[in-house]
Amino acid sequence: MRKLLSVALLLAIGVACMQSPVDKVAKKITKESLMEPIEVLASDEFKGRSTGTVGEEKTIDYLVEKLKEYGIKGGMPDGSYTQDVPLLGQKTDQDAQVRINKGGDTIHRFDYYNDFMAWPSNLEEEVSIDEAELVYVGYGIQAPEENWDDFKDADLKGKILVVKNNDPSDDPELFKGKARLYYGRYDYKFEKAREMGAAGVLIIHTTPSAGYGWSVVANSWSRERFYLRGDESIKGSPTKFNGWLTKEASTELFESAGLKLEDQLEAAESREFEPVPLKGLSLSLDLSATYRKQDAQNVLGVVEGSNKRLNDEHLIFTAHHDHLGITQPVKGDSINNGALDNAAGVSAVLNAARGYKELQPQLKRSVLFLFVGAEEVGLLGSKYWAEHPTVHPGKVTANINLDGMNVYGKTKDIVLIGYGRNTVSDKIEKIAEQNGRKVKPDPHPDRGYFYRSDHFSLAKKGIPAVFPNSGTEFIDKPEGYKATVDSLQDANYHSVNDEINKYWDLSGMVQDVRLFFDAGYQILNSGEMQSWQKEDEFKQKRLEMIEKASSQQ
CATH class of the missing domain: 3.40.630.10 (Zn peptidases)
Structure with missing residues (x-):
């Protein structure tokens, strides 16, 4: 018995010795x-x-x-542990309403949080949009390598862009099929609106196209938003607001222009798509925001x-x-x-x-x-x-x-x-x-x-x-x-x-x-x-x- 125990002990020691150093340390996780x-x-x-x-x-x-x-040094050049991230915090008044007008009358009032989310995109304290024209621009993408242009030289200065979320996915030969590229990200849509000189942009939210429900949009964008201080690409932008619109509110909007939302979402899948003015409709919106300087921090350690x-x-x-x-x-x-x-x-x-x-x-x-x-x-x-x-x-x-x-x-x-x-x-x-x-x-x-x-x-x-x-x-x-x-x-x-x-x-x-x-x-x-x-x-x-x-x- 003692001999068997000795053999077992030697085998256990042998196995332990065979373990690599990284395996030994990993077992402590x-x-x-x-x-x-x-x-x-x-x-x-x-x-x-x-x-x-x-x-x-x-x-x-x-x-x-x-x-x-753990005995780990700070990862900053001077040996410290934190890197200040200079931010500008923006908080938008939540009493805002989007007003859709037709023939001089307000036909829809969409409520902040439940129907839409919006915030000043040019770092202004007050934003006022008065009866701006609305144009549906499909996915709002310009991709020369795909021979794709949703804007077709349309003059969009001062108008409100209504944009389909995501990027084209029907054709596996285009935009890598069902894979969402940067073209499908909301920040790309907002960047293109600035480039086009639009007064504002509303992304149509659907759960399949976003990958998450409306509550995620509402919770995320109703909080204080932050920007890197000194980012001149947005300060003074011609685009006054960015935002999202629920599918339900979008359906009502398109119906008021004599259009079916589902038909227009489908039309955006074609390379031949051209911007669609939402005829007879205009949008009014007043937003107020307050700002504060605030530093976030990154924490860095180095071995x-x-x-x-x-x-x-x-x-x-x-x-x-x-x-x-x-x-x-x-x-x-x-x-x-x-x-x-x-x-x-x-x-x-x-x-x-x-x-x-x-x-x-x-x-x-x-x-x-x-x-x-x-x-x-x-x-x-x-x-x-x-x-x-x-x-x-x-x-x-x-x-x-x-x-x-x-x-x-x-x-x-x-x-x-x-x-x-x-x-x-x-x-x-x-x-x-x-x-x-x-x-x-x-x-x-x-x-x-x-x-x-x-x-x-x-x-x-x-x-x-x-x-x-x-x-x-x-x-x-x-x-x-x-x-x-x-x-x-x-x-x-x-x-x-x-x-x-x-x-x-x-x-x-x-x-x-x-x-x-x-x-x-x-x-x-x-x-x-x-x-x-x-x-x-x-x-x-x-x-x-x-x-x-x-x-x-």
Whole structure:
């Protein structure tokens, strides 16, 4: 018996010795280590972590404290931990009404929040629109590479553009079929309205075209909005307001012009589409807004690589630390705790940071942990870092962005937004396969997730980036469990319901974070920096940034 025990002990020691250093450290990423920061950040004490609030201040203090606890240096050039993000906050009076006029009479009054959302787009305190003409411009897209122009040289100065959400999807040969490109994003629609000299723009909301319900629009845009201070592209813009209109209100609007909304939405799918004036109708709207200067903050920590030739190159992990804060009460609860979005992602990056610090002597490149603020108000924290980088983008090997995690149990698969677009995707896929898991592309390419989180700000600077999402093939769960998860996510997204609940099972999050930790380790020690595939839209920017970084050495 003693001999058998000795053999078993030797075998156990042998297996332990065979484990790689990264595997040993990864095993310290557990359900308990992941839950701890989530419980803190998603508590009512943090008031929903909204930009420019006491809740944000508490979040910043907590993140800096944790990085110091792990022995991780500040990631700013002077060794500090925070980067101020100068913002201008805008709050719009919620008593506004859109008035639709015909023949000198007001025939529709659409109410703020329930029927429409709008805000001054030129940073004015008072906006007044008096009986401006309305023109439906389809998707409002100009794409020379697709031989597509929805405007057809129409004079749209001083008019209100009514725009279909998303981008064309009927033809798989156009706009990558059902995949939503930047052309389908609301910010593109607003940019085109400015370019056309329009007085205002209203995007027609439908749940399928947006990927979320009207409540998400109303909750998101009724809060204080923020802009980067000094952004001259919007100050003094000819476009006085941006906004959204519900499908129901849009239906009434089109019917009053003798048109059917569904017919016009369908017409926009054609390259031959031409702008459609909503004849006989005009729009009046008065908006009031107040402003305040407010700094958000990014939190940065860095673990420096040990290779003198490579340690000026960085892998960046990003996670946004902000959420929606306090909004209108629902059954007495007004705090949007943001447990999944994105206390979970912050916890994942904190756990990775602690692990890489332990492995520091074995890391060739450096790793930057970038907890960005103001994501929920337009990716402004990551946008500011991208425009004022602490590491030259040409010296950043890759970005792994963690925004929301799998909190519902183990899966056989994992979804990767950005699948197949760069070598970061290839690394993650290879490691997943070694662990018996399959990496899948975005199952909802029509929702444009690649353009909806902080990795997009870095990708625009040429940095190869991916945005992992939860898998869908759950292990050891009852029949119909995926449908339950889907309904939970729909109900909880950007609402007061985003809290830790009885369905949470962090075994899947453990599985995923260990996978990203391993992938990051390999990227940090790879023989070369990561790259985009040759046909990718960000490939050229990547080459330009690498060249600029080399010329500055």
